[in-house]
Amino acid sequence: MTDPAAPPSRRRETTRAKLLDAAAQLFAEVGLDAASVEAICERAGFTRGAFYSNFASKDELFLELAGQVATARMEAVRARIAELECEGALGAQITDLAAIIPLVLDVSVADHVGVMLMSEIRINALRSPELAAAYLAQDAEMRTSVAQLITEIVESNQLVLRVEAADAARLMLTAWEGESVRATMAGLAYEEVAQRTNDVLALMIRLIIEAPRR
Known part of the structure; x- marks a missing residue:
């Protein structure tokens, strides 16, 4: 229930x-x-009147929700990158690289509901x-952040990319998203989903990045 003493806004x-x-x-x-307006209202604890005073239709709500999800994903990725930069983790050696990318991407879809x-x-x-x-605009922004x-x-580690950074980001995101969906379909727990996606990203990293010869 909302607080009746709170300001209308x-x-x-x-x-x-x-x-x-x-x-x-x-x-x-x-x-x-299959998700009716009535079902949404029942789940939220409001009437149809409350729904239609906020959204013209279910499609309008869906568009707003999709926009919020996209914004939240990008903000989470940017925040994690900033956090890693502050910690100095982005200067890690190649042995830690496979752990860094999953740390960045895992924040953008947190659980089964997020994947669904x-x-x-x-x-x-x-x-x-x-x-x-x-x-597509959100996806391009995500790829740009991962490529950077x-x-x-x-x-910082004088490594060699076998492909362009933009292509590497696209391949990593495609592999990560695909594996998260397959693992969720298999009914795995979140920790197992995370492990599966991390393993796929580690394999992808080995394929597209090589350490310089000593």
Whole structure:
């Protein structure tokens, strides 16, 4: 329940946030089409009136949610990169490189619901040009951030990339996302999903980066 003593703007923000959280869970569980407005309201503890005072339609809510997920992913990746830079971890040797990339990427999808929700967003992006454009823009931004991270690690350690940094980032993200989906499909616990994705990234790193000859 929202606090009746809170200012109207804060109550509205709280209501929207709860509706978005409830919708995220339902979209992950049953998909966009099967998640009715009534089910979202029931999960959030609000009436249809509260829903339609905040969103014109379920599709509008989904677009806003997709945008929030994309923003949250990028902010999490940027924050983790900044944290690693402060710790001096980006100067680590090649033996630690396979641990750094997973540390950066793991913050962008944290659990089973996150993997399911991102999969639902991708499915609907295939059907919606508007959502597709937003998703591709977010994906390009993510690849750019990862490519910059790879470049910094490679240059600081005088390593050799077998492909361009942008291509390395694309390959790593594709492998990581694909493995996280497959591991989630297999019903693995989060720790096992993380281990599977880390193993795939470690293999990818060995394929695209080589240490200089001594």
